[in-house]
Amino acid sequence: MxxxxxxxxxxCAAFVAxxxxxxxxxxxxxxxxxxxxxxxNSVSALLFNDPRSAENTLSALQAAPNIISAAIxxxxxxxxxxxxxxxxxxxxxxxxxxxxxxxxTYWFKSGRLELAHPIVFRGKRTGxxxxxxxxxxxxxxxxxxxxxxxxxxxxxxxxxxxxxxxFQRAVAEPIVRLAETARIVSRDKNYALRGTPTGNRxxxxxxxxxxxxxxxxxxxRDGALRKAxxxxxxxxxxxxxxxxATNKELEAFSYSVSHDLRAxxxxxxxxSLALLEDYGDRLAAEGKDHLQRIRAAxxxxxxxxDDLLNLxxxxxxxxxxxxxxxxxxxxxxxxxxxxxxxNRQIEFRIEDRLEASADPRLVQVVLENLLGNAFKFTSxxxxxxxxxxxxxxxGSSAYFVRDNGAGFDSAYATRLFGAFQRLHTASEFPGTxxxxxxVQRIVxxxxxxxxxxxxxxxxxxxxxxx
Amino acid sequence: MEGTKVILLVEDNPDDEALTLRALNKNxxxxxxxxxRDGAEALEYLFGTGKYAGRDTALLPQVVLLDLKxxxxxxxxxxxxxxxxERTKLLPVVILTSSNEDQDRITGYGLGANSxxxxxxxxxxFLEAARQLGLYWxxxxxxxxxxxx
Numbered sequence: 001m002x003x004x005x006x007x008x009x010x011x012c013a014a015f016v017a018x019x020x021x022x023x024x025x026x027x028x029x030x031x032x033x034x035x036x037x038x039x040x041n042s043v044s045a046l047l048f049n050d051p052r053s054a055e056n057t058l059s060a061l062q063a064a065p066n067i068i069s070a071a072i073x074x075x076x077x078x079x080x081x082x083x084x085x086x087x088x089x090x091x092x093x094x095x096x097x098x099x100x101x102x103x104x105t106y107w108f109k110s111g112r113l114e115l116a117h118p119i120v121f122r123g124k125r126t127g128x129x130x131x132x133x134x135x136x137x138x139x140x141x142x143x144x145x146x147x148x149x150x151x152x153x154x155x156x157x158x159x160x161x162x163x164x165x166x167f168q169r170a171v172a173e174p175i176v177r178l179a180e181t182a183r184i185v186s187r188d189k190n191y192a193l194r195g196t197p198t199g200n201r202x203x204x205x206x207x208x209x210x211x212x213x214x215x216x217x218x219x220x221r222d223g224a225l226r227k228a229x230x231x232x233x234x235x236x237x238x239x240x241x242x243x244x245a246t247n248k249e250l251e252a253f254s255y256s257v258s259h260d261l262r263a264x265x266x267x268x269x270x271x272s273l274a275l276l277e278d279y280g281d282r283l284a285a286e287g288k289d290h291l292q293r294i295r296a297a298x299x300x301x302x303x304x305x306d307d308l309l310n311l312x313x314x315x316x317x318x319x320x321x322x323x324x325x326x327x328x329x330x331x332x333x334x335x336x337x338x339x340x341x342x343n344r345q346i347e348f349r350i351e352d353r354l355e356a357s358a359d360p361r362l363v364q365v366v367l368e369n370l371l372g373n374a375f376k377f378t379s380x381x382x383x384x385x386x387x388x389x390x391x392x393x394x395g396s397s398a399y400f401v402r403d404n405g406a407g408f409d410s411a412y413a414t415r416l417f418g419a420f421q422r423l424h425t426a427s428e429f430p431g432t433x434x435x436x437x438x439v440q441r442i443v444x445x446x447x448x449x450x451x452x453x454x455x456x457x458x459x460x461x462x463x464x465x466x
Numbered sequence: 467m468e469g470t471k472v473i474l475l476v477e478d479n480p481d482d483e484a485l486t487l488r489a490l491n492k493n494x495x496x497x498x499x500x501x502x503r504d505g506a507e508a509l510e511y512l513f514g515t516g517k518y519a520g521r522d523t524a525l526l527p528q529v530v531l532l533d534l535k536x537x538x539x540x541x542x543x544x545x546x547x548x549x550x551x552e553r554t555k556l557l558p559v560v561i562l563t564s565s566n567e568d569q570d571r572i573t574g575y576g577l578g579a580n581s582x583x584x585x586x587x588x589x590x591x592f593l594e595a596a597r598q599l600g601l602y603w604x605x606x607x608x609x610x611x612x613x614x615x
Contacts, residue, residue: 254567255565255567255569258564258565258566258567259534259535259563259564259565260535260564262564262585262587263479263481263482263564264481265587266481266482266485266564266585266586266587266589266592267479267481267482267485269587269588269589270481270485270488270589270592271481271485272589273589273590274485274488274589295588298587299587299588301587302586302587302588
């Protein structure tokens with residue numbers, strides 16, 4: 001607005017300046033023609049020294065209202081005839097001295113135009129015409145121009161204002177509204193919002209259309225994404241519910257096993273013992289032996305059930321990891337073993353300051369089983385030795401429990417960890433074959449690995465990571 | 467006389483009943499044993515209703531041996547009602563059961579069981595458990611003062 005106004009103003013000024021310059025020139029030119037006419041008509045008057053005739057000629061200048069005064073000089077510079085717009089006024093004394101030149105000369109002086117025109121007859125200078133003109137015409141013209149320029153400027157500014165306001169309404173406002181819509185969409189993630197079309201089929205309308213189309217696509221994709229997410233969530237819910245239901249069933253099953261499967265065993269064992277106590281004297285040694293076998297089998301069955309329940313419990317138990325001092329834990333397990341069989345001669349070497357992040361309850365079961373096994377399978381050694389430590393190799397490390405006991409055939413190393421898998425008979429070494437399966441399950445649930453190395457009668461080493 | 471107070475055995479399995487009685491007997495526990503074969507019967511005995519209507523409920527058992535898996539009313543529910551009643555809330559209750567599930571023990575103690583004993587498969591062990599139970603609850607333990615209404 002300001003720029004266009006300034007440009008317009010400069011253009012007007014330049015135009016007016018140019019016009020004034022050319023107008024001045026044309027004024028001087030007109031004045032020169034008038035002077036020439038006056039000069040030509042005054043030749044004879046000058047030649048015949050007839051000032052009256054010359055004055056007559058000069059008075060014709062009345063037709064030009066801008067001419068203030070005029071005069072004819074003789075070649076020696078004396079005033080020959082004079083004219084003044086205000087009749088009667090003496091002009092002669094106001095006349096300047098005219099430079100004796102052969103061509104027209106004009107100059108502007110204090111708001112007036114003065115012109116001197118030499119009168120030449122047959123190549124001889126016979127006098128000079130002098131005309132003094134005011135610049136009224138030019139002033140008027142200037143005023144007119146100023147007026148026109150002002151009107152043009154005002155009109156242009158008004159037009160510019162109008163155009164700007166139309167532009168504002170047609171372009172700027174829709175774009176501002178669109179920007180606001182975009183801001184709300186991005187803030188509220190509400191892709192159902194749309195820009196309002198201007199309905200003018202103009203650029204903003206096209207822009208809004210494109211924006212809405214983009215929103216439409218985003219909304220579609222957002223919807224699809226949300227649907228996929230919801231479906232996934234739903235599926236996770238279903239799976240979780242299924243898992244929870246399965247877990248609950250498993251728990252109910254375990255509970256039932258725990259209660260109901262052991263009851264008959266108690267009866268078998270209880271009444272077998274009652275039979276032995278009450279009627280033992282009437283039974284032959286073989287009969288008593290049978291009853292003892294029944295009782296042993298029953299108790300073994302009880303142990304199996306307990307171990308199976310334990311295994312199942314380890315599978316279900318929630319893991320709560322914390323920093324566990326494995327060395328201290330191993331020491332307490334060893335103390336328990338020694339207490340159970342105080343007569344065993346056995347050496348335990350437990351590495352100090354072994355720490356792990358694990359569930360303390362579960363990792364205790366691991367150590368109880370591994371150290372218990374080592375304790376058990378060294379029972380026939382003359383100098384039994386069990387070691388618990390940490391093996392460090394190339395940045396990775398594993399805990400190990402090593403013994404110098406019965407060992408095992410390395411061909412069966414992987415079978416060791418299956419439930420009910422035993423490499424020894426119960427009479428050699430008692431056990432249910434569930435301990436290592438339980439240990440493996442706990443290690444796996446901690447995200448660790450377990451493996452074993454050994455040879456028959458050369459001891460066994462169990463490695464595990466947590 | 468304290469010795470004349472009964473033991474209430476809540477047990478649905480007749481084998482377990484016979485074995486428990488035998489274990490008590492083997493350990494020279496001479497108290498009369500009242501057997502309730504389900505939870506409802508146990509509550510009837512304690513509150514003098516139903517089959518035991520008119521029984522003097524002020525005569526509380528020395529101890530209740532309570533199985534958990536019971537017909538009609540479950541053992542834990544029996545315990546809850548016993549503890550909720552002013553007359554029996556201090557009654558010594560020993561849970562005697564097959565299960566050693568954590569949830570049973572937690573709930574049992576939570577409801578105010580005085581003791582939780584698991585019935586072992588090995589009857590010799592059960593005999594020892596019964597001996598200790600008898601010693602503790604029938605000889606060593608001083609019961610709550612008898613309420614007279």
